[in-house]
Amino acid sequence: MAQQEDIFKKVVSHCKEYGFVFPSSEIYDGLGAVYDYGQNGVELKNNIKQYWWQYMVLLHENIVGLDSAIFMHPTIWKASGHVDAFNDPLIDNRDSKKRYRADVLIEEQIAKYEDKIEKEVAKAKKRFGDSFDEAQYRTTSARVLEEQAKRDNLHKRYQEVMNAEGGINLEGMKQIILDEEIVCPLSGTRNWTDVRQFNLMFKTEMGAAAEGASTIYLRPETAQGIFVNYLNVQKTGRMKVPFGIAQIGKAFRNEIVARQFIFRMREFEQMEMQFFVKPGTELQWFDEWKKRRMAWHQALGFGAENYRFHDHDKLAHYANAATDVEFKLPFGFKEVEGIHSRTDFDLSQHAKFSGKKIEYFDPEDNTSYTPYVIETSIGVDRMFLSIMCHSYCEEKLEDGQTRTVLRLPAALAPVKLAVFPLTKKDGLPEKAREIIDSLKFHFNCKYEEKDQIGKRYRRQDAIGTPFCVTVDNQTLEDNTVTLRYRDTMKQERVNISDLRGIIEDQVTITSLLKNLK
Numbered sequence: 279m280a281q282q283e284d285i286f287k288k289v290v291s292h293c294k295e296y297g298f299v300f301p302s303s304e305i306y307d308g309l310g311a312v313y314d315y316g317q318n319g320v321e322l323k324n325n326i327k328q329y330w331w332q333y334m335v336l337l338h339e340n341i342v343g344l345d346s347a348i349f350m351h352p353t354i355w356k357a358s359g360h361v362d363a364f365n366d367p368l369i370d371n372r373d374s375k376k377r378y379r380a381d382v383l384i385e386e387q388i389a390k391y392e393d394k395i396e397k398e399v400a401k402a403k404k405r406f407g408d409s410f411d412e413a414q415y416r417t418t419s420a421r422v423l424e425e426q427a428k429r430d431n432l433h434k435r436y437q438e439v440m441n442a443e444g445g446i447n448l449e450g451m452k453q454i455i456l457d458e459e460i461v462c463p464l465s466g467t468r469n470w471t472d473v474r475q476f477n478l479m480f481k482t483e484m485g486a487a488a489e490g491a492s493t494i495y496l497r498p499e500t501a502q503g504i505f506v507n508y509l510n511v512q513k514t515g516r517m518k519v520p521f522g523i524a525q526i527g528k529a530f531r532n533e534i535v536a537r538q539f540i541f542r543m544r545e546f547e548q549m550e551m552q553f554f555v556k557p558g559t560e561l562q563w564f565d566e567w568k569k570r571r572m573a574w575h576q577a578l579g580f581g582a583e584n585y586r587f588h589d590h591d592k593l594a595h596y597a598n599a600a601t602d603v604e605f606k607l608p609f610g611f612k613e614v615e616g617i618h619s620r621t622d623f624d625l626s627q628h629a630k631f632s633g634k635k636i637e638y639f640d641p642e643d644n645t646s647y648t649p650y651v652i653e654t655s656i657g658v659d660r661m662f663l664s665i666m667c668h669s670y671c672e673e674k675l676e677d678g679q680t681r682t683v684l685r686l687p688a689a690l691a692p693v694k695l696a697v698f699p700l701t702k703k704d705g706l707p708e709k710a711r712e713i714i715d716s717l718k719f720h721f722n723c724k725y726e727e728k729d730q731i732g733k734r735y736r737r738q739d740a741i742g743t744p745f746c747v748t749v750d751n752q753t754l755e756d757n758t759v760t761l762r763y764r765d766t767m768k769q770e771r772v773n774i775s776d777l778r779g780i781i782e783d784q785v786t787i788t789s790l791l792k793n794l795k
C-alpha cells in the first residue's frame with residue numbers, strides 16, 4: 279500500500295514537472311481542488327475527448343452531439359431535483375477540524391470488511407494450493423463468516439439510512455459511525471459532530487441587481503443541457519428512438535472533501551451521453567451500454583483485471599438501475615464512469631415544470647410516449663488520472679540506470695514523434711525540420727536539438743512520445759534515419775519516406791477505435 283501511495287505521489291509530481299497538470303493560480307498559492315492543464319496535459323486531454331467523441335458520435339449512427347451552455351434557466355435545477363436533493367451528508371471531526379463525507383466513511387468501513395474477507399481467502403488459497411475449494415471455504419470458514427456477517431449487517435443498516443422515508447436519516451448515519459467505532463484518520467479520535475446536508479451547487483447572479491438579478495447555478499452535470507434540448511434535437515435531426523445525444527463540457531461541484539489531486543475537483547469536465555429508448559426496453563439497453571462502455575475502456579490495453587463494475591446499492595431518486603465502471607488506481611478501485619437507467623424522470627420533470635409536452639411519437643405503432651433514458655457519464659479528468667497512473671513506469675535498465683517512461687497508448691500521447699538532429703551543424707537541423715514539415719499535418723511532431731541524444735530520449739520517454747527519429751550525416755547521403763521505439767527502446771534504420779506509414783498507423787485515434795470491433 280505504501281508503495282502504491284508512493285507511486286501516486288510520483289505521478290502527481292511528474293504531472294507538474296512535465297507540463298501535464300498545474301495547481302490553479304499557483305503563484306497565489308493555488309485554489310482548492312482546481313487545476314490547470316499544461317502544454318502536454320491539454321494534448322492528452324484532447325485526445326481522450328476525441329477518443330470518446332469519435333466512438334460515441336462517429337461510430338454510432340444514432341448518436342449526435344450537442345454543446346449546450348453552462349448557464350441555464352434556474353428552474354431546470356428545481357425540476358431535476360438538484361436544488362432540493364443534490365446534497366452530500368457531511369461530518370466534522372472536532373479534534374482534527376477535518377471534514378468528511380459521512381457516506382464515504384461508512385462505505386470505506388464496508389470495504390474494510392470486504393478486504394479482510396479477500397485476504398483470508400487469498401491466504402487459504404496459498405496454504406491449500408491446488409486442492410483449495412474457494413466456494414466451500416467462503417461458506418464454512420469461521421473467520422470469513424464472521425467478517426461477512428459484520429459486513430452484511432453494516433450494509434443493511436447503511437441502506438436503511440440512505441433510503442429512509444423523507445430522505446437520508448442523518449442521525450442514523452451518525453449512529454452507524456459511532457457504533458462502528460470509525461475514527462478520523464488524522465486525529466484518531468471519535469469526536470464527531472452531527473451529520474448535516476450540504477448542497478454542492480455553485481450559485482451566481484445573472485444581470486445587475488437593480489434590474490432584478492436572478493440566482494443561477496453553474497451546472498453540476500452536463501446532462502440537463504441534453505434533456506432540455508431533447509425536442510430540438512429530435513425534431514431537427516428527425517431522430518428515431520432509440521437515439522442518443524452526446525456532450526462534452528465543464529461541470530462544477532462544491533465538493534466537501536476535495537482530495538486526491540484531479541480525482542475530485544470543484545471544476546471538472548464530463549463526457550455524457552443520454553440514450554432515449556422505448557419504455558420497457560431500458561434494462562436491455564442498460565446492459566448493452568454496460569458492455570459497450572467497458573469495451574471502450576478496455577480497448578486502451580491496460581488489462582481487463584484493472585476494471586470492474588460496481589452496482590449501486592443506493593439508487594438515485596431518478597434511477598431504476600445504476601452501475602459504476604471502476605478502475606484500479608493506486609488508492610484502490612474507484613469510479614471513473616457512471617451508467618444509469620434514469621427512467622423518464624428527467625423528461626417528465628421538465629415537461630411538468632416547463633408546461634411543454636415532451637414526448638415521442640412512435641410511427642411504428644402510432645403511440646406517443648415519454649422516452650426512457652440510459653445515461654453514460656464519464657469524467658475526463660478521472661480518465662486522465664487513471665491513464666497517467668497506469669502509464670507511469672520506472673524501469674531498471676541493463677546498465678543499472680533507471681528511466682521514467684510514460685507508457686501511454688500511442689494514440690493518446692501528446693507528442694507522437696520527436697525529431698533530433700544528431701548535431702547542430704552540417705545541415706542536420708535543416709534536414710530534421712524538413713522531416714517535421716512533411717509529417718506535421720498528419721500527427722503531432724516535436725523538434726529537439728538540445729543536449730545529448732540519450733537525454734533527449736529520456737525527456738521524450740517522460741512525456742510518453744512513442745517514436746523518436748535521429749538525423750545524422752548518413753541521412754544526408756541516403757535519406758535514412760534512426761527510428762527509436764519508446765517501449766522497447768529498439769532502434770532501426772528506416773527510410774524517411776516510410777516514416778509516415780510506420781507511425782501513423784499506430785498513433786491515430788482510428789487505430790484505437792479499430793480495437794473495438
Ligand code: ATP
Pocket residue numbers: 499531533540541542543544546547548613614615616655656657658659660661
Ligand atoms: P462520486 O461518487 O465520486 O462523487 P458521482 O457518482 O457523484 O461521483 P456522477 O454524478 O455519476 O459522479 O458523475 C459522473 C462522472 O463524473 C464520475 O464518474 C466522475 O468520473 C466524474 N466526476 C464527478 N464528480 C467529479 C469531481 N468532483 N471531479 C472530477 N470528476 C468528477
